[in-house]
Amino acid sequence: MKCQIIYGSKYNATKQNMLWIKERLELENNFEVELSQIKDVSILTDSKLLIFATGIYSGKAVEGFNDFIEKNKEQLLQKDLVFLIVAMNKENCFDETNNLKILQDLPQDIKDKIILQDGLLGEMIFQNLNEDDKISIDYFYKKIMNLEGEALKKALSPRTLLNKKDAWSVAENIIKLYKD
Ligand SMILES: Cc1cc2nc3c(=O)[nH]c(=O)nc-3n(C[C@H](O)[C@H](O)[C@H](O)COP(=O)(O)O)c2cc1C
Numbered sequence: 001m002k003c004q005i006i007y008g009s010k011y012n013a014t015k016q017n018m019l020w021i022k023e024r025l026e027l028e029n030n031f032e033v034e035l036s037q038i039k040d041v042s043i044l045t046d047s048k049l050l051i052f053a054t055g056i057y058s059g060k061a062v063e064g065f066n067d068f069i070e071k072n073k074e075q076l077l078q079k080d081l082v083f084l085i086v087a088m089n090k091e092n093c094f095d096e097t098n099n100l101k102i103l104q105d106l107p108q109d110i111k112d113k114i115i116l117q118d119g120l121l122g123e124m125i126f127q128n129l130n131e132d133d134k135i136s137i138d139y140f141y142k143k144i145m146n147l148e149g150e151a152l153k154k155a156l157s158p159r160t161l162l163n164k165k166d167a168w169s170v171a172e173n174i175i176k177l178y179k180d
Contacts, residue, residue: 001030001178002046007053008038008062011129013122013160014055014086017167021051021084024171031175038068043075049174050079054102055122056087058136061102069106076110082174083117088161090119115177118170121161 005022009015018035025031034044043050052069054061069076083100085093095101100117126137141147141155 001032001048002044003031003033003049003051004044004047005033005035005051005053006038006041006043006068007035008065009053009055009086010057010062010133011055011123011125013162014053014062016162017084017086017120017122018051018053020164020167021171021174024168025174028175030178038062038064043072043079045075048080049082049178050076051082051084051174053084053086056085056093056102057133058140059093059101061085065102066105069110073107073110077113079113080115080177081110081113082115084120084170085118086120086122088122088124088159090121093119116174118173120166120170121163123158123160123162125158125160126156127158 003025005018007014007018022033022035025033034047038054052065054065083103085100085102087093093101095104100119103111103114103117124137126134129137137156141152145155147155
């Protein structure tokens with residue numbers, strides 16, 4: 001079965017998670033996976049399953065995510081859709097009905113095509129962020145979380161929550177949806 005994974009990733013944790021998902025899906029005989037970045041990709045006509053993944057930045061998807069969906073709506077309506085987010089605190093990314101907050105404004109006919117939505121953990125390496133992102137993370141920890149001293153130092157130190165086992169488990173849940 002042909003599957004396309006389209007991801008938006010600023011600092012590569014989403015890409016890494018999607019490489020693991022691709023790896024696990026392709027260990028099933030019938031899965032053939034193409035992985036592409038959201039900027040400058042077109043949707044494969046012969047794929048049945050389309051997996052979207054985005055990193056979360058201040059509660060939002062990567063730039064261009066909603067536009068991409070709107071622009072390609074007619075093609076998306078022909079596919080089974082999976083939406084995945086990658087964040088440091090994935091629980092906060094779901095609303096009280098267990099739906100991803102970033103999908104709230106999608107048209108209902110697109111929502112009806114979603115077969116699975118889930119969250120994976122990413123990583124944050126402050127030194128690697130661009131200047132704007134450094135400013136927002138600094139503001140978040142100092143002014144919103146009111147962290148200082150050791151607690152602030154700890155929050156700003158390189159942290160990875162990447163986990164191949166979690167990524168494989170999401171892939172296995174997708175595989176189950178196509179068994180029998
Ligand atoms: C500017 C910025 C804002 C972020 N905001 C959130 C957030 O609101 N919630 C969260 O759980 N993680 C947040 N994160 C953590 C990212 O989701 C995490 O670093 C993830 O790995 C990003 O994906 P990427 O590495 O593919 O770019 C933020 C990171 C940055 C740089």
